Amino acid sequence: MQGIDAREHKNLLETxxxxxxxxSEFNDRITIEEETKTREGIKELTGxxxxxxxxxxxxxxxxxxxxxxxxxxxxxxYKSIRKMNSDVQKxxx
Numbered sequence: 001m002q003g004i005d006a007r008e009h010k011n012l013l014e015t016x017x018x019x020x021x022x023x024s025e026f027n028d029r030i031t032i033e034e035e036t037k038t039r040e041g042i043k044e045l046t047g048x049x050x051x052x053x054x055x056x057x058x059x060x061x062x063x064x065x066x067x068x069x070x071x072x073x074x075x076x077x078y079k080s081i082r083k084m085n086s087d088v089q090k091x092x093x
Contacts, residue, residue: 004052009045016042 016038023035 003056004049009049012045013042 019038023030
């Protein structure tokens with residue numbers, strides 16, 4: 001699984017801020033279509049990044065829950081196995 005680089009996303013947003021500054025000063029240098037594509041693209045990327053961060057958070061919660069339950073189940077299971085192994089050894093004597 002490949003993640004999204006937070007630094008790269010931050011740099012992209014900083015570059016977009018620079019784009020906004022320049023486009024307001026030199027609005028005749030780019031077409032409305034280019035500006036619209038850029039703004040919509042940044043909006044979509046920001047939404048995707050937010051969704052990614054939320055999913056990573058959910059995944060971390062899921063992993064923690066799994067690990068907690070795994071340790072609990074293992075503890076009970078190993079205790080039971082030790083008891084049963086002890087009984088098997090007693091029977092074989």
